[in-house]
Structures are given as structure tokens and as C-alpha cells.
Amino acid sequence: MATDSKQLPEVIDPKTDKVHSWPHLVRAEFLCALLSLIGLMVWSLILDAPLESAADPTKTPNPAKAPWYFLGLQEILVYFDPWMAGVVLPSLIIVGLMVIPYIDINPNGNGYYTWKERRFAVSMFCIGFLILWVLLIIVGVFFRGPGWNFFAPWQPWDTHKVVALTNINLNMFLVENFGLEFLRDPIIAAIFGLGLIGAYYSIGAFYYMVKVKSSKLLQDLGVVRYGITAFLALTMFALPIKMLLRWFFNIKYIVTLPWINMNI
Amino acid sequence: MKEKLRALQETIVQSDVWKSIFRHGYADTPRNRILMVASNVFLHLHPSKLRRHGLTLRYTWCAGGLTFFFFLVTVVTGILLMFYYRPVAEYAYNDMKYLQFDIPFGMITRNMHRWAAHAMVIMVMLHMFRVFMTGSYKPPREFNWIVGVLLLTLTLLLSFTGYLLPWDQLSIWAVTVGANMGKATPGLGSQGPFSEQIAAWFGIATPRYDAGSLLTAGTVVAAPTLLRFYVLHCIFIPVVASLLMIVHFWRVRKDGGISGPM
Numbered sequence: 001m002a003t004d005s006k007q008l009p010e011v012i013d014p015k016t017d018k019v020h021s022w023p024h025l026v027r028a029e030f031l032c033a034l035l036s037l038i039g040l041m042v043w044s045l046i047l048d049a050p051l052e053s054a055a056d057p058t059k060t061p062n063p064a065k066a067p068w069y070f071l072g073l074q075e076i077l078v079y080f081d082p083w084m085a086g087v088v089l090p091s092l093i094i095v096g097l098m099v100i101p102y103i104d105i106n107p108n109g110n111g112y113y114t115w116k117e118r119r120f121a122v123s124m125f126c127i128g129f130l131i132l133w134v135l136l137i138i139v140g141v142f143f144r145g146p147g148w149n150f151f152a153p154w155q156p157w158d159t160h161k162v163v164a165l166t167n168i169n170l171n172m173f174l175v176e177n178f179g180l181e182f183l184r185d186p187i188i189a190a191i192f193g194l195g196l197i198g199a200y201y202s203i204g205a206f207y208y209m210v211k212v213k214s215s216k217l218l219q220d221l222g223v224v225r226y227g228i229t230a231f232l233a234l235t236m237f238a239l240p241i242k243m244l245l246r247w248f249f250n251i252k253y254i255v256t257l258p259w260i261n262m263n264i
Numbered sequence: 265m266k267e268k269l270r271a272l273q274e275t276i277v278q279s280d281v282w283k284s285i286f287r288h289g290y291a292d293t294p295r296n297r298i299l300m301v302a303s304n305v306f307l308h309l310h311p312s313k314l315r316r317h318g319l320t321l322r323y324t325w326c327a328g329g330l331t332f333f334f335f336l337v338t339v340v341t342g343i344l345l346m347f348y349y350r351p352v353a354e355y356a357y358n359d360m361k362y363l364q365f366d367i368p369f370g371m372i373t374r375n376m377h378r379w380a381a382h383a384m385v386i387m388v389m390l391h392m393f394r395v396f397m398t399g400s401y402k403p404p405r406e407f408n409w410i411v412g413v414l415l416l417t418l419t420l421l422l423s424f425t426g427y428l429l430p431w432d433q434l435s436i437w438a439v440t441v442g443a444n445m446g447k448a449t450p451g452l453g454s455q456g457p458f459s460e461q462i463a464a465w466f467g468i469a470t471p472r473y474d475a476g477s478l479l480t481a482g483t484v485v486a487a488p489t490l491l492r493f494y495v496l497h498c499i500f501i502p503v504v505a506s507l508l509m510i511v512h513f514w515r516v517r518k519d520g521g522i523s524g525p526m
Contacts, residue, residue: 018313022300025310028319032326033333040337040383044375051364054357055436057486064437067427069385069420074441083456086445097413100396101406109399111523118399125396129389262450262457 062146062159071140072133078148079242081263089235096232103225128236167252170196170245186258193255197264200238204230309513311521318522323398327391331419332509334384338422341377342498349429351494353487356431381423388419400523408515411508418505425497431490439493440485446476 012019066074076085108117115122145151146159171189174180183189208226212218218226245251253263276282277290288299298312317323348367349359363370392412395401401409428439450457452468452475462469471483481488516522 012316013313016313017315017317019316019319020294020297020301021310021312021314022297022307024319025314026301026307028321029326029329032329036330036333036383037337040334040376040380041372043379044372047375047379048364048371049375049378050432050434051360051430052433055353055431055433057436057484059433061433061437064441066438066441067424068382069389069423070442082445082448083450083453086442087449087453087456094413094417097392097416098410101401101403101409104402107402110402110526111398111400112525113397114399121399122397129393129396257457260458261455261460 063144063148065140065144068137068141071144072136075136075140075144076239079239079246083262084264089239092232092235096236099228099232103221103229105220105225124233124236132236132239167246167250169253169256170251173249173251186256190255190257193253193264196254201231201234204234311517314521315524317524323524324522325390325394327387327394331384331387331391334380334387335505335509337380338377338384339502341373341380344373345377346498351429351491353431353490356429356490360430360432381426385419385423388416392416395523398523405515405519405523408512408519411512411515415505415508415512418501418508422497422501422505425493425501428485428490428493429497436485439489443476443480443485443489446479447471447474449475 065071073085073090076089079085080089104121106118106121108114109121142153143150145155145157145161147161147163149161149163151157151161168176169189170193171183175183183192204227208218208223208230221229242254245254256263277286287303288296290296301307301310301312345363348363348370350356360374363374365371395409395412424439424442428435447453448456451459451462453459454463454469454471454474454476456469456475459469459474468474471477477483479492480486481492
């Protein structure tokens, strides 16, 4: 049996540009695993996992923060009610991610990094992931203190910090600032608010109807794929829109439907 | 001496026992390189050959592989922790203290479990980001992207259910924040939209029978929640995730190996 220690010359198939998994891939994986294990052990030697006092259902900490990877969603709770921030939006994130391969019919950029060939897809994903997920997690972890008030990381947490609750619903904002007295009526206000949301989503339909004749892309996409894409994109942008409305106009809800316990 | 060792080596590798385990020789030949992978149950997850760009860290970030690696770390450390931990409200917190202060290597085992779980969450997010940025979900890999999204969700749920187990202030209140969301489920939660109507007409979506109480085994996060989360964390989600991982890895190969320029 030949046990010569001569190294086999690098075998690269010129047609497929392929190399053997053994040793090339297995060696790389082994090294990655080894370095990560060393890093993990050093991390575990230096930093202990937290263990606070025993669970006490009668003592609610302030702030009560979810695990860090859910703090983006907890941050959304500032702007949306739990049924939206905690249920509907997370579900739409999961479903929306799953449908990406079926609504993105652009054949370019399959298997390599590119910005120029997929501007729309990449920018949408980066807004969603880097800003509305990662950045919100950073805000939730480092910038939120008692009462879910905003604190810089170097500021001490003042548990008595009081931020005046001056938020008002959109209908009352319009009553007070523009004298639209008829919006005081809750039923008219509800119809107005729902109409506003309907108008927001019909931007997508409107754009399609105007552009479909001249846009090859929209024709290829088809009405179903376009509809799903537009719905998901508009829903995603509803979050920054509500943030801006809150920051600049203290608006709490666009529409309140107390009869079915639902506010948007 | 050298001759004797060489002879011993020959005896061993020519023995029936050795040859029954390793069915190919040592020599670094193209055939043996392929057999190294193809005749090993663990390594045959890999293709026998792959395109060179699949090896570049700049392309893959090794994010998927490291997610799986950190999963394996949590499995090993998690099994060790299970020897010392009882998912009962009266014992759980004391077991944590005991584990940290009395059990040899208890603290570092717990630390590694905790930090590997965080690392797994970070790596799975990076993996999704990388796969998106390289357009690797495009045909023929659409379905594997769906499996990947399910695995991402399960990773978050694994981490979330484990968060409760130390049974300290941090865990019950963090889980309370999350579990309260279940109560707000439209139609199925006692505090969600349509709850009054559904409760009046169908008798569900009451505080006792709603999506929140299904998750927490009661109206609030309490002792029954601990057992429920323990079973989900140690058995149910790992089993489902493992099944999906098998599909995920298998599909990588069936869909033409690691993605790359056509």
C-alpha cells in the first residue's frame, strides 16, 4: 500500500472550476469551527450569563425588556398596538420573507453580490433589515430605560422621568388644528380613518394602473405578484410613517374602532 | 525503530477490523479524496467537489455553517445542563444557583450555552442577509429559502423559550412581554381585536382560552409555563428544527450546490 507523503498537486477542473471538498472545504470548516469555539470559550470565561434575583410575579421591573432580538418588535409597540406590533407585523415579516423568491422575478444577481442589477430588491431589504430591524434593536437595547423613555447610554436611568402624554388621535388633531369639527363624531372619524388607510394602500393600485401600459417590468410581474409586493412594501413603510407622525405631530392612532377593540 | 513502527502501521491498516471501518486507503489520490467525503456518514453532507468561490469567506461569511456549529454547541452544553436542572418553579432557580456555584464547570457550561445561543441568533440573521445579498434564493433555490425562513423563526423561538428557564426576574418578565403579545392576537386573543365578539359567539378568546394561554399554559407566566417552555425548548423545537435542517442541507446539494454565478 502506497503511503507516500507527496502532496497531490492542486486539482482544479478547468471546465467547472471545481476543487475537492476533502481537504479544501472540510479544512476551512474545521478552522472556522475551531476559531469560533475558541472565541466562544474566551467569551464564556470572561463574561458570565446573567442571573438576577428569583422570579417574583409581584415585582415588575421597569423597564421590562424582551430578549434583545425581539427589541425591534418591542420598539414598534411604541407606535402600534400589540395586535399589530406583536402579531400581525411579525407574521407579515415571516410570510413576506418567504414570498420573496416568488415576487422577485429579476433573473440577474443570482449567486453574486451586485447593487446595480437589483437596486429595488437590495434597497427594500436593506431598509427592512438594517434600519427597521437591526437599528431598532440597537435603540431598544441601548437607548430605552424606565417607562420605555429615551435615554442615551451614558445617561443614568431616572425612574422618575416623566414625559408628558400629549398624544392625540388623528381626528382630534384635525379638529384642533384645522377646525374640521365633523371629525369629533366617532363614527365619522372611523370612516375617515379607514378611508385614509384605504387611500394609502390604493397608492399601489393607482401606480399600477398608470404605469402598466408603458412598463415592461409591471407587465412581466403581473397583477398578483405586483399586488403582494406593493402591499408588503406599503405595510413596511407604514412604520416609519407612523414614527414621523408621532415625532412631529404627537399623533397616536390614525383610526380607532372601539367597537371591535382595534386601533391603528 | 522507524521500520518497526512502519510495520505496525501496515499491520493495523491491513487488518480486517481496520478495513471493515475505513474502506479506502491513505494515499492522497483523487479517488481517495472523493471517498473521504462520500464514504463518511457525517462528511457526505458535502459534495465531493465544489466550485472554488464557495470556499471564499468573502462570499459565504461561513454564516450558515457557523449557525449549525453553534446549534451543535447548544445541543452538547444543553444536554449537560439538563442533568442538573429541574423545570419546576420551586426548584428551577435553586438549580441554577447550584449549577453556577457547586457543579464543576457548571458556570462555563451555562455561559457557553447562553452565548452560543446568542451567537446562533446573530449568525442566522447574517446568513439570511448574505443569502439575500447574493440573490441565492433565486431559482432553483426558492424552496430552500422558505425552509431557511422557518429555521430562522425556530431559532428565535428556541432562544425565546430558553430565556424563561433560569426562572429569575430577567426571564419571567422578558417572556411576559413576549407572551402578552399572544393575548393581542386578532380573533384569538382575549385582548385583541374582535375578542368580545368571538368570546360572546364562540366561547373562545376568553382570558382562560386564548392564544396567550395556549402559549403560557395559563393566564399569566407562572409555574405551568415553565414546564411548557422546557418541553418546547428541549424537545419539540429542536426536533422540528433538526428535521428542517436535514431538508435545508439536502436541498443545498439537490439544488445545484452552493450558489454562484451561472
